[in-house]
Amino acid sequence: MNMFKPTSAKTPEEYIDLIAEPRKSEIIKLHKFIQKCIPNLKPHILYGMIGYGSYHYKYASGREGEWSVVLLASQKNYISVYVCGVKDGKYIAEAHKKDFPKASIGKSCIRFKKIDDIDVKVLEKIIKESEKSPLGYSKT
Numbered sequence: 001m002n003m004f005k006p007t008s009a010k011t012p013e014e015y016i017d018l019i020a021e022p023r024k025s026e027i028i029k030l031h032k033f034i035q036k037c038i039p040n041l042k043p044h045i046l047y048g049m050i051g052y053g054s055y056h057y058k059y060a061s062g063r064e065g066e067w068s069v070v071l072l073a074s075q076k077n078y079i080s081v082y083v084c085g086v087k088d089g090k091y092i093a094e095a096h097k098k099d100f101p102k103a104s105i106g107k108s109c110i111r112f113k114k115i116d117d118i119d120v121k122v123l124e125k126i127i128k129e130s131e132k133s134p135l136g137y138s139k140t
Contacts, residue, residue, distance in 0.1 A: 007048040015050055019074050026115055027074050030081070033120065034070055037127045041069055049073040049082070055134040069134045070127055078104070078111045081123065085130025092129050096122055 009015035012031060019027055034052055035043065041053025051068030058064040071082040085092040085108070097105040102117040104110075110126075112118050 007045070009045055009048075011045065012043045012050045015045060023074055023079070026079060027072065029115055030072055030079065033124075034072060034081075034127060037124050038070065038131045041131060044068075046071065049080075053131065053134075057134075067134075069130050075111070078113055081110045082108055083110065083126050083130045084108050085126075085133050087129055087133055092126050092133075096126055 007015060007018065009018055016024060016027055016031065031043070031050060038052055043050055043052050044054075045051065046068050049068075050072040052071070053069040054066050055069060056064065057067055067084060068082075069084055071080075071084070073080040073082070083093040087095070091107040093105060093110050094107050099122040100110060100112070100118055103112040110118065110123070
C-alpha cells in the first residue's frame with residue numbers, strides 16, 4: 001500500500017502546475033528554497049512528491065532501495081517537508097522539534113500550513129545537515 005498521494009506529474013514543474021493557489025505559491029517558494037540550500041541534489045518525482053537527490057539505503061533486515069535526501073509534498077491539509085537525515089544517532093527533523101512550535105514534527109517530517117509557520121533559517125540548517133548524512137545510508 002502506497003501511503004503517498006499518487007500524481008500524474010513526471011517532473012517537479014508538472015507537480016507544481018497541478019497545485020491550486022494559494023498553496024501553489026508556497027510550494028514554488030519552498031522548491032526554490034530547497035534547490036538553493038542543496039543545489040547539487042537534482043529534483044525529481046518520487047512517490048508523488050518532489051524528491052531532491054538520491055541515495056541507496058540498506059536496512060539490517062536486508063530491505064534496500066533508493067530514496068531522496070529531502071522531499072517536498074503538498075498534502076490535503078498541509079505542506080510536508082521530509083528531511084531524511086540522521087545526526088548523532090537522532091533523526092535531524094525530530095531533534096529540531098522545539099524550533100518549529102507551529103508545525104507538526106515526525107521523525108523525519110515537518111508539516112505546516114504555510115511558510116510563515118516555520119523558521120526557514122532552521123529549515124535550511126536541517127536540509128544541509130541531511131545532505132551530509134542521509135537516513136539509512138550504508139557504505140557497501
